[in-house]
Amino acid sequence: MPGPDAVAAVWRNWSGLQRAAPATVFRPVEETGIVAAVREAGVRGWNLRPIGAGHSFTPLCVTDGAQIDLSGHAGIVAVDGGRATVRAGTTIRALGPLLRAKGLNLANQGDIDAQAIAGAVGTGTHGTGIRFGCLSSLVSGFRLVTATGEVVDADAAGDPDLFQAGRVSLGVLGVFSTLTLDCPPAYSLREESRVRPLDAVATEFPEIAAAHDHAEFFWFPMADQVVVKTLDHTGDAPSGGRRRRAVKAMVLENGAIWTMGRLSRLMPGLTAPLCRLSAALGGGGVHVDHAERVFPSPRWVRFNEMEYAVPAEQGMDCIAEIRKWFRRTGTRIYFPIEFRRVAADDIWLSPFHGRDSATIAVHRFAGEDFTAYFEAMAAIFANHRGRPHWGKLHFLKRADLTRLYPEWERFAALRCRLDPKGLFLNDHLRAIFEG
Numbered sequence: 396m397p398g399p400d401a402v403a404a405v406w407r408n409w410s411g412l413q414r415a416a417p418a419t420v421f422r423p424v425e426e427t428g429i430v431a432a433v434r435e436a437g438v439r440g441w442n443l444r445p446i447g448a449g450h451s452f453t454p455l456c457v458t459d460g461a462q463i464d465l466s467g468h469a470g471i472v473a474v475d476g477g478r479a480t481v482r483a484g485t486t487i488r489a490l491g492p493l494l495r496a497k498g499l500n501l502a503n504q505g506d507i508d509a510q511a512i513a514g515a516v517g518t519g520t521h522g523t524g525i526r527f528g529c530l531s532s533l534v535s536g537f538r539l540v541t542a543t544g545e546v547v548d549a550d551a552a553g554d555p556d557l558f559q560a561g562r563v564s565l566g567v568l569g570v571f572s573t574l575t576l577d578c579p580p581a582y583s584l585r586e587e588s589r590v591r592p593l594d595a596v597a598t599e600f601p602e603i604a605a606a607h608d609h610a611e612f613f614w615f616p617m618a619d620q621v622v623v624k625t626l627d628h629t630g631d632a633p634s635g636g637r638r639r640r641a642v643k644a645m646v647l648e649n650g651a652i653w654t655m656g657r658l659s660r661l662m663p664g665l666t667a668p669l670c671r672l673s674a675a676l677g678g679g680g681v682h683v684d685h686a687e688r689v690f691p692s693p694r695w696v697r698f699n700e701m702e703y704a705v706p707a708e709q710g711m712d713c714i715a716e717i718r719k720w721f722r723r724t725g726t727r728i729y730f731p732i733e734f735r736r737v738a739a740d741d742i743w744l745s746p747f748h749g750r751d752s753a754t755i756a757v758h759r760f761a762g763e764d765f766t767a768y769f770e771a772m773a774a775i776f777a778n779h780r781g782r783p784h785w786g787k788l789h790f791l792k793r794a795d796l797t798r799l800y801p802e803w804e805r806f807a808a809l810r811c812r813l814d815p816k817g818l819f820l821n822d823h824l825r826a827i828f829e830g
Contacts, residue, residue: 406462408449409509410699410761415457420446424467426538426546426572433570434544436461437818444821445566447511448486451518451786452699454823455565463570465511472573474499478535479578483513483571491687499578503527503609504690513571518786519563519745521754522690523735524609525707529747531562532740533576539569542814546572560806563744565785567810567819567828584608584689585629590678593621593718597711604736613677613731614714615670616721622677622731626689634683649695651676652730656696656760659729666727673731698730701769701788702756703781704746707736710753713779717755720771728768730758743802746782754784793830 406415418441421432436443441460448466449456456462465484472480474497481490487501487508494500503522510520512530521529536550539561547569549557561568596603596612604610609626655673659666682689705713714734720726733756740747746754757772759765765788773781773790782799783789797803807828814820820828 406446406449406456408451408456410452410697412452412699412761413449413454413457415459415462417458417460417462419461421461421463422467423463423465426468426540429463429465429468429540429570429572430544430546432461432463433540433542433818437542437544437816442821443570443818445483445513445570447484447514448509450507450510451514452701452788453786454821455518455786457823458821460821465513465570468572471497477578477580478575480536480573480575481512482573483511485512486510487512487515488691491685494578495581495685495687498581500581500686501530501576502533502579503530504687505530506690506692507694508687508691512574512576514786516562516574517564517566517571519742519747519784520786521735521737521747522609523611523737523754524607525604525736525751526738527609528738528740529563529742529745531742531745532738532747533578534562534574535577536575537561538572538574540572541569542816542818550575556805556809559741559802560743560809562742563785564806564810565744565824567824568813569819582628582686583631583633583683584626584686585631586624586626586682586684586689588622588624588677588679590620590675591623593619593714596621596623597714600711600734611733611735613733615674615731616717616728617667617670618674620671620674622674629683631683633685634681649693653696656729659727660763663727666729669729673729697761698758699761699763699765699788700756700758701765701772702733702754702784703773703776703789704737704752704754704784705776705779705781707751707753709779710734710736710755713753713755713775713781716775716778717772720775724771726768728759730760732757743806744785744800746784748800748802755781756784756787792826793828796827 423429443461444458446456446462468482468484505522516531607625612621612623614621655669735754739751
């Protein structure tokens, strides 16, 4: 294993909000290197936090102890029928073509594919679709390096408690080495976006979600229209036009949002018309391509994000309350709110544990003060029994979380047993698990 850096550089997450100056960074390329890093951190008294692509907005990776960068521990280990075992540092972007070469795909993805698979799984990252769970629900087994340097295998048959706890565990039970994913045969998707009135979508969305494999909408909060995006499995051949789609994404989904966002900050009176214009421009034609090319959208405009999962039946009520808040307060914000659906699972700390959910994500541009807006949205989410996405900003502590997660204390007890000295905790995680 390459040794730790003599002088570790300052680490920043994707948005630049979170920064760390660790004493060292381990960069293993094999499982034996992960074991050695965990043991050395324990001997030296360093806290150890795994880092992936830095797409968590919360300070999960922040430490002045040691970080372990798994980007060199990547690739597919084995494929057995519809199950693929992959190394923890493999990015979702790299995994797509690797799986397709084996005749497989991920069953679902979000719209960002830069994350390491271990980080996406460990935080309960998700896509959309009423029949599809989060990425963690695709995991049928994993190998984990615990605080003592022991390597353990977990699946539903062998160690059901560790399996249910470990799939969404924020890196506090140990460091993933490999994950085994249940994957369907490779497939293509048909993408379509159209502009619809928010009032109509509020009524129609259950039917829209049921009629399509994946459905979501984007709402600029000062507009009365939304962009509804649907994806469906198809046997049609790729339609081509990838270059045109990429140009559209760069110009409309990134350049226009950046430009209009800047204009709205310089001239707040333009915020409402810019929101309406952006919504009107959001429709598009039909596009067909391999699934791993359709799911993600390029995200060159950097932002900070909060996202909560509320019970599915309360999703539109929550949107209505957010809409009333904007009208009541006169707040002017230019950035779309994203609404998705996710199927229930049985993972202890999954935001979707035991309930089909609607997820609602709010954003501010990187560098903007998000505090007042996110606090107001958090209060609304709390009115609807919302649970936070673990990789996105929230203000909750242990007392809040024990009320939201039925298996919280069970998870906490397992964490204490596996890591009694708190090797894998930082200040943020101590406030969650010990505060």
